[in-house]
Amino acid sequence: MKLNVKYFGLIAEWMGRSEEQIDLWENSIAALRQQLETNCRRLSNITYQVAVNQKIASEELELSENDEVAILPPFAGG
């Protein structure tokens, strides 16, 4: 499945982009994380969250092709 993924902050910096389309072999968050960490090894060293349709996704969520997916480094608001 094809997914449009947004990156923010530190992760956008590491990825060198703020958005890209990726091709995922399975519609699970685990598969997404594995693919991201293969593309960018440093990701496995930090705690990052996956948001789907603007909500933090549980690890059990199943992804759909039209989902708005974002990869979020630790928050620093305030």
Place this chain on the structure above:
Amino acid sequence: MKLNVKYFGLIAEWMGRSEEQIDLWENSIAALRQQLETNCRRLSNITYQVAVNQKIASEELELSENDEVAILPPFAGG
């Protein structure tokens, strides 16, 4: 003993003055309260504090002639 007594807020209003000299037959806070309540009956219906030298006085404190004595109705700061 002679005492200079300051009144504030509601109590100054009831007393019709903000300061006066009173003559006290005993140097106790209890005697002071009794004399004030004799002069102004309504005082016995409210909770008021006695400050001596700018500190709330305990009921056991012994008064001296040069003390700065103030009669304080309930606070309303803030």
Place this chain on the structure above:
Amino acid sequence: MSEKKIKNVFVQGPITPEKIATSIAHHQVKTNIGGHDIFLGQVRADEIGGKMVRAIDYSAYQDMANQAMHDIREAAFSKFDLTCMHIYHSLGEVKAGEICLFVFTSSVHRKECFDATRFIVEEIKANAPIFGKEVFEDETHVWKENK
């Protein structure tokens, strides 16, 4: 015993938003501050016995109140790790909607200023000899009492 000068916390009439802004602006040179917590007391147009409060006329046993504020300030500085602390209270008439109390604390981390401002406000209400005459629209009045 502390020989620090006793500050005067009292200002005549309401505390203006401009005064608050100026006070905030003065802290922008203190670059170790991470958080400020500000409490503002505002006079309410309460209805009491069918009449509306138009203003509160504040008076105080000023010397004792300033001493009490000094003691509160010292207690707050010793309890909480604060960078700055400011307290102002009105005297005289403050109309409904206007501000009568301004407590402003600053610290490196937010927890300290949150705890400190709350502590200071509670202490002022309980221990500062300040009196408030609630004046109605017909110019009669009652005396306010803190709970």
Place this chain on the structure above:
Amino acid sequence: MSEKKIKNVFVQGPITPEKIATSIAHHQVKTNIGGHDIFLGQVRADEIGGKMVRAIDYSAYQDMANQAMHDIREAAFSKFDLTCMHIYHSLGEVKAGEICLFVFTSSVHRKECFDATRFIVEEIKANAPIFGKEVFEDETHVWKENK
């Protein structure tokens, strides 16, 4: 489901003392308010690895952050008896000493606004997808992380 319009909490650059004063002044017509509690987050010139932070450059996942702020606002209104609530956060560069967060709550009695402001600040720090690049004087940077 709530169909309230999602507000935009973000402002470009620092939050100025004048904006805060204007916001306070706007509340003087609300004569049922008795207390306001304001939290201000200020950028610290922290020393990290021997270098001084000159500014924080804020970015956000704006749609999600505004939704998160909306949820925080709704939660605060349901938990606390508030008259008013305002939240503003900076985007872009905010220099050390400048203000990046402004949380303002108002209530009839002080307890509610004290509790609410604290709740809102903690929720924002934990749940709003806002990111901060701490920029040093030599223009290198590190990424800030809330504790």
